[in-house]
Amino acid sequence: MTAGTKRKIVVSTIAEAEFYADGGFDDIIFASPMVKERISKRVISLATRLEAFHVMVDSVVGMQGVIDTPLDGDKKWNVFMEVDCGYGRTGCVWDSDDALMICRKAAAAEHVRFQGLYNHCGNTYVPDKDQKSQIQLTTVDRLVELKKRLEADGIPVPRFGCGSTPSCSRPINNMGVLTEFHPGNYIFYDYMQVLVGSCSMDDIAMKIVTTVISHKPEVGTLVVDCGWNCISQDGCERPKDTLPLGYTPIVDHPELRMRAMTQEIGKIEGNGEAIDYSKFPLGTRLYLYPHHSCATAGLQPKYYVHSGDKILDIWIPNRGW
Amino acid sequence: MTAGTKRKIVVSTIAEAEFYADGGFDDIIFASPMVKERISKRVISLATRLEAFHVMVDSVVGMQGVIDTPLDGDKKWNVFMEVDCGYGRTGCVWDSDDALMICRKAAAAEHVRFQGLYNHCGNTYVPDKDQKSQIQLTTVDRLVELKKRLEADGIPVPRFGCGSTPSCSRPINNMGVLTEFHPGNYIFYDYMQVLVGSCSMDDIAMKIVTTVISHKPEVGTLVVDCGWNCISQDGCERPKDTLPLGYTPIVDHPELRMRAMTQEIGKIEGNGEAIDYSKFPLGTRLYLYPHHSCATAGLQPKYYVHSGDKILDIWIPNRGW
Numbered sequence: 001m002t003a004g005t006k007r008k009i010v011v012s013t014i015a016e017a018e019f020y021a022d023g024g025f026d027d028i029i030f031a032s033p034m035v036k037e038r039i040s041k042r043v044i045s046l047a048t049r050l051e052a053f054h055v056m057v058d059s060v061v062g063m064q065g066v067i068d069t070p071l072d073g074d075k076k077w078n079v080f081m082e083v084d085c086g087y088g089r090t091g092c093v094w095d096s097d098d099a100l101m102i103c104r105k106a107a108a109a110e111h112v113r114f115q116g117l118y119n120h121c122g123n124t125y126v127p128d129k130d131q132k133s134q135i136q137l138t139t140v141d142r143l144v145e146l147k148k149r150l151e152a153d154g155i156p157v158p159r160f161g162c163g164s165t166p167s168c169s170r171p172i173n174n175m176g177v178l179t180e181f182h183p184g185n186y187i188f189y190d191y192m193q194v195l196v197g198s199c200s201m202d203d204i205a206m207k208i209v210t211t212v213i214s215h216k217p218e219v220g221t222l223v224v225d226c227g228w229n230c231i232s233q234d235g236c237e238r239p240k241d242t243l244p245l246g247y248t249p250i251v252d253h254p255e256l257r258m259r260a261m262t263q264e265i266g267k268i269e270g271n272g273e274a275i276d277y278s279k280f281p282l283g284t285r286l287y288l289y290p291h292h293s294c295a296t297a298g299l300q301p302k303y304y305v306h307s308g309d310k311i312l313d314i315w316i317p318n319r320g321w
Numbered sequence: 322m323t324a325g326t327k328r329k330i331v332v333s334t335i336a337e338a339e340f341y342a343d344g345g346f347d348d349i350i351f352a353s354p355m356v357k358e359r360i361s362k363r364v365i366s367l368a369t370r371l372e373a374f375h376v377m378v379d380s381v382v383g384m385q386g387v388i389d390t391p392l393d394g395d396k397k398w399n400v401f402m403e404v405d406c407g408y409g410r411t412g413c414v415w416d417s418d419d420a421l422m423i424c425r426k427a428a429a430a431e432h433v434r435f436q437g438l439y440n441h442c443g444n445t446y447v448p449d450k451d452q453k454s455q456i457q458l459t460t461v462d463r464l465v466e467l468k469k470r471l472e473a474d475g476i477p478v479p480r481f482g483c484g485s486t487p488s489c490s491r492p493i494n495n496m497g498v499l500t501e502f503h504p505g506n507y508i509f510y511d512y513m514q515v516l517v518g519s520c521s522m523d524d525i526a527m528k529i530v531t532t533v534i535s536h537k538p539e540v541g542t543l544v545v546d547c548g549w550n551c552i553s554q555d556g557c558e559r560p561k562d563t564l565p566l567g568y569t570p571i572v573d574h575p576e577l578r579m580r581a582m583t584q585e586i587g588k589i590e591g592n593g594e595a596i597d598y599s600k601f602p603l604g605t606r607l608y609l610y611p612h613h614s615c616a617t618a619g620l621q622p623k624y625y626v627h628s629g630d631k632i633l634d635i636w637i638p639n640r641g642w
Contacts, residue, residue: 237558
């Protein structure tokens with residue numbers, strides 16, 4: 001996934017940063033706004049022991065908090081500014097006065113090494129190609145414009161990148177100016193990414209195996225032992241007509257769809273026609289594609305890494321915060 | 322929670338059964354329909370080493386599968402029949418021919434000890450008291466009627482019980498005829514249970530602590546470091562007007578509500594009025610009540626057991642299947 005390097009990754013929790021750092025990774029961006037109250041012993045330890053543990057700030061107050069918490073010795077904080085190019089979740093608005101003020105503070109602070117700009121373009125989760133291209137174009141244009149503004153102000157911007165699986169899976173030419181990008185979900189992909197055009201069903205590298213445990217013809221369902229505690233509820237709130245195969249497609253069975261789930265139970269119904277129960281006797285194994293593999297992956301105590309029917313390895317995922 | 326006994330509990334996964342068995346519990350119902358293909362070495366081990374590991378069946382085929390897989394020596398399978406009294410998720414329909422046939426098979430099989438009837442009345446998750454009472458009444462009536470039918474057929478029914486937190490939290494008189502009931506969610510309770518009248522806000526015994534990490538006045542949110550990977554999406558699909566405090570209420574701040582979440586990010590908006598950001602500086606700690614504590618609990622690597630500000634213990638929850 002990193003073409004052999006153990007550098008230039010992005011994480012969303014401190015637990016993930018520690019996991020990768022323990023595995024020999026370095027040059028890790030913790031991609032969540034840093035504020036003084038989050039600078040724990042664990043954060044300081046990562047910043048101290050790694051050559052390049054990067055924090056991200058999106059506010060003047062957050063930047064000041066980092067400056068006010070110097071590391072020991074001559075170690076410096078590596079700081080990216082998170083830029084909001086229109087998604088509106090986190091990040092300092094690209095053309096705001098604060099954007100300039102934050103970067104000036106970072107560039108001027110003795111114990112800070114200003115790394116550049118970072119953006120999460122979560123607004124590229126749209127099925128329409130033209131709309132997506134337009135968002136990609138706008139995102140890069142705004143990053144470039146801010147970069148120029150900073151350089152005109154005497155602030156070098158060595159790195160500027162973005163991340164989102166829909167954008168990075170279908171990059172447009174002008175993304176070539178970025179120094180890096182980091183898709184996360186593409187490691188597994190999922191049905192949601194199929195729906196927004198990032199991949200095909202065959203690209204989905206995660207399946208949940210489940211067993212038919214009950215027939216309920218009186219309510220039109222067959223019941224499996226996979227509920228939201230295994231595959232998550234993500235997607236189940238979406239209107240049915242937007243999800244032709246239900247929110248978690250059943251591998252090789254487009255004639256079935258998940259109607260609803262409870263904690264450890266999934267209720268499958270016919271997708272248009274009634275279920276032919278004789279084809280799914282009790283005990284039948286079915287495989288489900290995740291709607292959102294990030295959510296599904298987070299619920300698993302282990303992953304079975306397989307090639308066909310052969311299990312090659314068992315991975316224990318990192319979790320917590 | 323069990324008044325000191327380590328008996329008469331219900332679990333929904335084999336991993337939970339093993340966890341409790343290892344902790345000295347016995348008389349454990351695995352409350353999910355058993356089929357032959359689910360009778361793994363782990364299930365056989367539980368059935369062998371415990372005095373009373375109970376499996377549940379809801380089909381003739383499932384019952385036959387248990388009969389066809391005798392345990393070693395003179396050990397018998399303990400079998401409950403799951404009864405569907407109208408909820409429609411799993412269970413054999415209370416007045417069906419199959420219900421009688423399953424119990425006859427169980428009672429006649431040499432290596433089976435028929436334990437009785439079990440029901441999950443998940444249809445009691447309704448806010449209207451009268452409607453709930455009516456469902457409770459119907460549930461018990463149907464269980465009693467089936468019990469009588471079985472006894473008239475010469476089949477003793479030593480135990481018959483049900484489980485669901487709304488029902489068991491607000492029991493009605495006729496539930497006194499049951500030999501047992503098992504609410505699960507009531508251990509923590511949550512906002513969903515408040516909404517269906519099981520408890521008050523003060524009864525909720527779980528909170529998630531989170532930190533304000535970004536102010537986004539341009540889109541009317543303040544951002545916290547708690548997303549659906551921590552508290553789950555459960556409830557976020559419900560129409561706003563049914564959830565006066567949002568899907569995960571913010572403790573002591575009814576003027577705020579969660580607008581939406583991504584993996585590790587929560588976007589909080591004003592509940593009716595705009596946010597007064599000066600009251601929530603970056604770094605402010607907020608506490609969230611879970612919408613559905615079962616889902617939230619399943620996502621935690623540990624629970625901090627506290628009394629006020631003092632942490633008394635750390636619990637590592639069981640997970641997996």
